[in-house]
Amino acid sequence: MTASEDPPAFRLAYVPGVMPAKWVRIWNERLPDIPLTLVPVAPGEACAVLRAGEADAGLVRLPVDGPDLSAIPLYTETTVVVAPKDHIVAAVDEVSLEELADDILLHPLDDTLDWERPPGRPAFERPATTADAIELVAAGIGLLVVPQSLARLHHRRDLTYRPVSDAPASRVALSWPQDATTDQVEDFIGIVRGRTVNSTRGRRAEPSAEQQPKGGKGGKGTAKSPQGGARRKPAPGGQAARGQRRGGQKPAKPARRGKPRRRS
Known part of the structure; x- marks a missing residue:
């Protein structure tokens, strides 16, 4: 297989202390055909690694130096x-x-x-x-x-x-070069933000079977009642309004039920 035929891969840098295992597991479940490679880096080298293209994204500690790197804060440590x-x-x-x-x-x-x-x-x-x-x-x-x-x-x-109650805190973020926001980066952003498989952000996805319209081609589906017939939208005013539409007559009063009262 030539270099041009190699499958796409995603390289994730991370600094000491950050544990990417949960996100890596979700990636492998959702995108098994795209291998994820972990790249451990020293805290002071993370930004340089991203700029040099040695990783596609990185789990780093804020602040990120330079406006050319995007960053999404993930959590703050004790x-x-x-x-x-x-x-x-x-x-x-x-x-x-x-x-x-x-x-x-x-x-x-x-x-x-x-x-x-x-x-x-x-x-x-x-x-x-x-x-x-x-x-x-x-x-x-x-x-x-x-x-x-x-x-x-x-x-x-x-x-x-x-x-330590009043010490400065360290914030962990996902960072990547702004001009290299690839589909794989978007996928990983969705994972760290907790999006579901069907959620998208900046990427188009085919609707699932549950999302397909049920009313035939080019039209909206018609909601159906549990008995299988079409459920019509009730007219304002309830039963009385429906009775008035039938020839302009008011609905007849329902007959009384039960045994007739005995006259004395």
């Missing part, structure tokens, strides 16, 4: 602080940034939260990656504030995490 299990943080259900002011808070170079630097005491140097920062937390060097998905991704038995 922000947590990662700490050793014997740290005082482990004894509470939730903390605030003010309660972390006396701790060293690590700030990796691939940080995904929208702040110049985290509060608290700065570390001597910034770790290169979130994975490196996790190792420093385990060594007792400091704490780390990250989206919950990254805390789960780098889970260790000697560490725990707790929500």
